[in-house]
């Protein structure tokens with residue numbers, strides 16, 4: 313069985329607070345789980361980076377819904393492809409609200425990237441421009 317993967321970045325439309333972001337992530341996790349979609353939502357206070365993985369129709373449906381959401385704008389799709397196995401096996405959420413992220417945040421990002429394949433890793437780190445390297449988040 314194959315899966316579908318979409319990765320995108322976007323910018324928060326206005327100020328998105330930590331609690332608003334947590335709410336988005338909590339609702340997303342519950343809704344995605346119900347249709348067997350996993351992935352990752354990363355937010356650094358200004359930009360979102362999200363990876364959705366699961367059955368193609370479900371991933372596309374969720375992506376279309378997210379596109380309509382006015383809490384963010386300037387969505388740029390970084391990857392869209394069929395994958396043989398999930399690269400982010402569980403739902404992950406990383407929120408960073410400071411220019412000096414804690415070690416646990418860094419550990420979490422590194423751990424999530426560790427499970428991804430080399431090309432996903434490269435897109436994640438390179439195209440997103442959110443991380444200069446795996447351990448030095450740049451805001």
Ligand SMILES: Cc1cc2nc3c(=O)[nH]c(=O)nc-3n(C[C@H](O)[C@H](O)[C@H](O)COP(=O)(O)O)c2cc1C
Nearest residue numbers: 336339340341343344360362374377378381383384
């Ligand atoms: C950055 C961002 C990421 C989101 N990710 C998801 C997601 O993974 N799954 C999901 O169901 N909704 C996600 N949402 C919320 C959807 O845009 C939408 O509000 C929600 O699915 C409810 O849609 P509905 O009002 O049409 O039912 C996200 C919203 C934002 C701003």
